Amino acid sequence: MPPDVHANGSNASMIYTDTTNPRLVNGVVVLLLLILNLLGNGLVFYVYKFRVKKTIFSLFVTILAVLDLLSAVTTMLMDVIVKVRPLDEKDMSLAALCKLTHFQVYANHLISGCVLTLIAYQRYRKICRPLKPGMTKKTAKIVLVITGAVCILLSLCTLVINGPQVVQIKIRSFVVNTTICRYDKEYEGKLLQQAFSYLLLLAFVLVLTLTVTFYVMVSRALQSFERRNSTISAAASPDVDSANKEFQYGENSDRHRHEYLETRASVFSVTSGGDRISVHMYKMFTIVTGIFVLSYLPHLVVLILLKAMRLDHRVLTYTQRVLLELAYNCPYISTIANPVVYGFRSAEFREHCRHLLTCRRWRQRRAYLR
Numbered sequence: 001m002p003p004d005v006h007a008n009g010s011n012a013s014m015i016y017t018d019t020t021n022p023r024l025v026n027g028v029v030v031l032l033l034l035i036l037n038l039l040g041n042g043l044v045f046y047v048y049k050f051r052v053k054k055t056i057f058s059l060f061v062t063i064l065a066v067l068d069l070l071s072a073v074t075t076m077l078m079d080v081i082v083k084v085r086p087l088d089e090k091d092m093s094l095a096a097l098c099k100l101t102h103f104q105v106y107a108n109h110l111i112s113g114c115v116l117t118l119i120a121y122q123r124y125r126k127i128c129r130p131l132k133p134g135m136t137k138k139t140a141k142i143v144l145v146i147t148g149a150v151c152i153l154l155s156l157c158t159l160v161i162n163g164p165q166v167v168q169i170k171i172r173s174f175v176v177n178t179t180i181c182r183y184d185k186e187y188e189g190k191l192l193q194q195a196f197s198y199l200l201l202l203a204f205v206l207v208l209t210l211t212v213t214f215y216v217m218v219s220r221a222l223q224s225f226e227r228r229n230s231t232i233s234a235a236a237s238p239d240v241d242s243a244n245k246e247f248q249y250g251e252n253s254d255r256h257r258h259e260y261l262e263t264r265a266s267v268f269s270v271t272s273g274g275d276r277i278s279v280h281m282y283k284m285f286t287i288v289t290g291i292f293v294l295s296y297l298p299h300l301v302v303l304i305l306l307k308a309m310r311l312d313h314r315v316l317t318y319t320q321r322v323l324l325e326l327a328y329n330c331p332y333i334s335t336i337a338n339p340v341v342y343g344f345r346s347a348e349f350r351e352h353c354r355h356l357l358t359c360r361r362w363r364q365r366r367a368y369l370r
Helices: 010-012 024-050 058-084 094-128 139-157 191-236 240-267 279-308 317-330 331-345 349-359 360-369
Strands: 006-008 161-173 173-185 315-317
Touching: 006 360, 024 139, 024 317, 024 331, 024 349, 058 139, 058 173, 094 139, 094 161, 094 173, 094 191, 094 279, 094 331, 139 360, 161 317, 191 279, 279 331, 315 317, 331 360
Parallel strands: 161 315
Antiparallel strands: 006 173, 161 173
16 A cells, blocks of 8 residues: 555455546546636736737736736646646655745735736726826836846745645545645744735735725726716707807806717817827726736635634535636636637737638738749
8 A cells, every 4th residue: 555545444455556646637627627728817917918019008918918828838738747746756856846936926926916906006096197107118117027026036936935835635445644734844833924915915905905996086087987978968969049058058068068079078089198098998907907816815714714624624525626716716717717818808809810720811822922
């Protein structure tokens, strides 16, 4: 019987010879997400980097795609390796893999959260403060570099506190020991590990609060814009009582029309930074942010349950372990969400993808050379 498997009760004489990792199902799920990540975000990166006009919008989209691609070729790939490795495999350096996996995933998601907050702030400035100077691409790049450096520094703790941990899974009448990536034995439950967990929770709450606040203010500004638009349209339409309406809306109509034009310029016109702001774009980033938040919540809930109920120190059934791992890996969902959102919400992106997939540009160039 392998050293990491033992039988229970009356079945002690039975021998468990299967070396398949009990987390194989989770590994296959992560592998499928990895493939979708590479295909979708690779397409997003190519289109917004080489086919779309360079704006702050395209910069943010490109950064999010790069972060998702990095997550695929580092965190998700290493996670698949850990989950599908046979139980009798002893040569792999699990300590290094676990530390690097957690470092990259936390740094990646902290940076992604900061990017989404920065996007919400930029939408707020453009729509709610249209007469003030907007954010330039140079400023956006500087802010991204600074926030990225801060997130990486905060994530360095994972290179110390995280590591491999042996958990027990009940499979039929056997209890199988397998290795997962959680916390190093030396730091589990200690002050540094607890401080980092609270810091991670605080960062998530801060990003969520700021992002939601900015989008609420943007939503109110857009609703106000629609009301002004309706007022001006009603004032401009012919009516039997036009004389009374002219008296009623004389000065107010001019003021409303002036405010309407200013707001319209901030929402629909091309600004000095070349960034076209629209309600459509606002909704797109709102969906991306919502998916990011919803995909990360199960992971935080699992972290709380692991600490409160000490689930990793209990013997869980195969189904319980699979469900726990799926919730723990939910942040991977956000890495494949961006291409889906851009594909369904952006007509320009769909058009570029159509040209790319049908080789239209190559056929046009070939016809020209003839």
